[in-house]
Amino acid sequence: MQHQSTFERVLRGVLIALVLVFFMFPIVWILLMSFQTNEQILRIPPSLLFEPTLENYRALITGRLETHAGTLDIRFMQNLWNSLILSVFSVALALVLGVPAAYAFARFRFRLGEDIAFTLLSFRFAPPLLVLLPLTLYFQDLGLSDTYVGLVWVYQLICLPLILWIVRGYFEDMSPDIEHAYRTAGHGWLTTFRRISIPLTAPGIAAAGLLAFIFAWNNFIFALVLASADKQPVTVGALAFVTASGIQYGQIAAAIVLSITPTLALALYAQRYLVEGLSLGAVKG
Amino acid sequence: MHEREKNRVQAYLDGKLSRRELLRDMSALGASAALTSTLIGLGSTRAFAAGFDAMQHKGTALKLLLNKHPYTDALLANLEAFKAMSGMEVTYDIFPEDVYFDKVTAALSSRSSEYDVFMTGAYMTWTYGPAGWITDLNEWIQDPDKTHPDYNWEDMLPGLRASTAWNGIPGGALGSADAKQWCIPWGYELNNVSYNGPMFEKAGVSPPGNMEELLETCAKLATDLEGVYPIGVRGSRSWATIHPGFLSGYSNFGERDLQVNEDGTLSAAMNTDGSKAFHRDWVKMIQDYGPKNWSTYTWYQVGTDLGAGASAMIFDADILGYFMNGGGNKEAGKISFAPFAANPAAEAPTPNVWVWSLSMSSFSQHQDAAWHFLQWATGVEHGLFGAQTMDFVNPVRQAVWDDDTFRARIDESYPGYLHQHDVSAPGAQIYFTAQPLFFDLTTEWAATLQKMVANEVPVDEGLDMLAESVNSQLADAGLR
């Protein structure tokens, strides 16, 4: 690797610091807000000095919000759970469907292959609004409205194209020679795919899966239109703190923090794959 | 169980005990606030049940679609009482206000029979009614077999009854003889001035009575108060910017959105000289004395600023000021209320109203049972329960407004509230023309206001352009 001069190292450090300030400042501010009451947040001018309170988190987690008007029930934990179910199953299904397809597009040249690949990508073009209203009608007939199954299916609009196209890139980057060698040793196609192709592209698959997870997690229009209140994700749930008697910024901030946590945990867990392993240099030699 | 508590509650319901005394006695008896609410609910619901087969829909299950709102909170606090009285099962879905109407449109346009009853505003029924999604409730109100003799429909404030009834003909007068009752008023808000008492005192001003005084008061507030802007109004690119203070003031000068012609066609009426003059004042008011970020201001920001002491007054819903006078707001307890008639020549304010109402879905499988529920939810007893013990304000029934317990509670903590309401109530109604392009028209109106405030287009020119655009859209929809 090239040697860096001191000036370069300092410059690099300064730039990284600037980047961190820009991207982290709002996150830190949201974190701080989550420990404040609304009255503390709405001060003129805004101030960093405050006595931290855990009230926002307590209200979200216990589902009971004490206000001057009485106790309100909130179902934030249920929302969080729904988000988890929807995102996990959507990504899992997208992986099961998308990885073999991605492999097919990367490894084989077949009639209509590129057309099918492009069609699958094009599902990402369809503005959700366009398909949602007709979809409500069909879902009623199919008995899919207000079911997790129906939602997971619709979530494929977000997850599948992403996984397909990213994973395809990794399969293409992987040299076919290793597979050939393994197959020549007398192993069938399926075994080769399972034992060689998937493990070698696992980092890419993990990265694509994580991104798909994030996009699924952040969606809210699908569940809003297609499901009843008990199946709504956190994105809809957090809006419940925008109330007629005021926006509960502290609780929204706490809700954001809580809703980021599972994804962050996943990202940290997958870090090894995500950043380290994403370099397929080892595979390519 | 709870016999002593029940007796105290009965005494309260009979008017022998004030709400304060009741709460004091109850806490002495060790009863929680929640139990007190439930008992009041049970007691008042007993009254509803007398002389009417309350159990006629026993076992029927209803599902409600509700917006997250204090009215909903009051309903839920009392719902057990209804279930006990009727033997019915009631479940509900609550959605945040931000997305509530999208959910309603999605559910109804798919002709889903999931929800029997849902919350709505009168403007929305101008879409739902013609689309065939909701039923004309006159059918039930007029049917003595289905409606409790004490339901007392006439007790509903007449302006609200009219505002929620429309014959479905574009431009048809609200509350006309042939009108269909698309929804039942539930709780409502009218638009007047809510102001910060101590700030007004400091600047040595009193609440303005008309537009001219308003601008003068603002000028004084702007110079005398540091770090506070004089007046908050909404400004986002939405119908919600037009309907509160703006339309209330506008209507006070006798100006209209649309003109209904002899032959029943409609044409734009917002480019008259009177309208232009009002717009000029309004735009100046925002530019000189309004919030800096005005064009992103919705209900929430207008309220938040008043509650946090960033603004000295708002010309918006009275209950917005009411909410900001309580809760965890910095300025809680300092907000006062005053009636506002923009036109110095007008005899009284003419506030445009927002009426949270309940509608019955056309796709409901249990319409009779749904009506049973609607009667209870919009009845005097539940109204009293909500107004006395929770934030079910403003009540839509005269009987509740006449209730001493309620009046005493409001008068004690909300100075001027009863006065502004009593003065304005006779003129409180919807001042828009009922027609299917309501949302197109008002959204474009708001966008035009934004352009005027940003000095992108002069007021007169902007209004002429708006009128032209509205006329062509009306023609397009076969209404002109």
Place this chain on the structure above:
Amino acid sequence: MRDAFRRKALPYLLSLPALLVCVGILIPFGTAVYYSLQRYRLNLPHLRKMNWGENYLKFLTDSEFWNTLQVSLAYTGLTVGLELLLGLGIALLLQRSTRFNNFVSILLLLPLMTAPALAALMWKLMTNPNFGILSYGAALIGFENMKWASDPSTALLTVLLVDIWVYTPFMMILLLAGLRSLPRQPFEAAALDGVPRTFVFFRITLPMLSPYIITASLFRLLDSIQQFDIIYAMTQGGPGDTLMVFQVEAYLQFFQATNIGKSAALLMVLWVITFILSNLFVKQWLRLREQAQGAG
């Protein structure tokens, strides 16, 4: 013989399940196309009829439509362009795989994990003239009258800022993955020969990275041209018509005006634009792949 058949059928067998699952979605899409050819307003049911291309024809003379088109394209071009530059820059900064760099790259994903609709709410608060920390900061450095999203001259800038904050991490992580997967030999050879670094960057790094750049930009493009959450939450398309993009307009037509015909037609136009742009990207992507494989 059977083997040959299996070899031929295999790619179809692998890709068809994915296709089938998505084709179900095609049926409502077809219905939407049908709606777009109708005069169809939910609250004027008696006027509903087929009017064929009339909804589309009207766009030609509708200045609001052209404004929407212009704003959407400008927004897409600016966000994708800026996020690409910024994302590439950050990826280059973090290129070396150290513990610190890896940790930073995960931290930088946090904005992406914040749901845009909620992020926009928070940005709205941060840019509030009274309580907003950013307004306060802007005043400190002399911008006392900064009106952020509520002034036509700064609205686009403000929304761009939020979009860049949310989505640059997406670009960054994909490009970082690409950078780290580049083979080492060309760089080592260039270093031995003393080739200037700018030359290496433009002649070796960028060309080799371009498939990744195209994939990342393509997905950003697809999302950006359909932007809704951020703009709707911040300004609802205003002030005036400053930020009126396709999805916001279609949403208002759909949910508020219940003008299904016009809304569907707007979305169809959006779909066609997206289709054409993606086609260009994918063609380019395939060409680059071919080249890379030919060279390798």
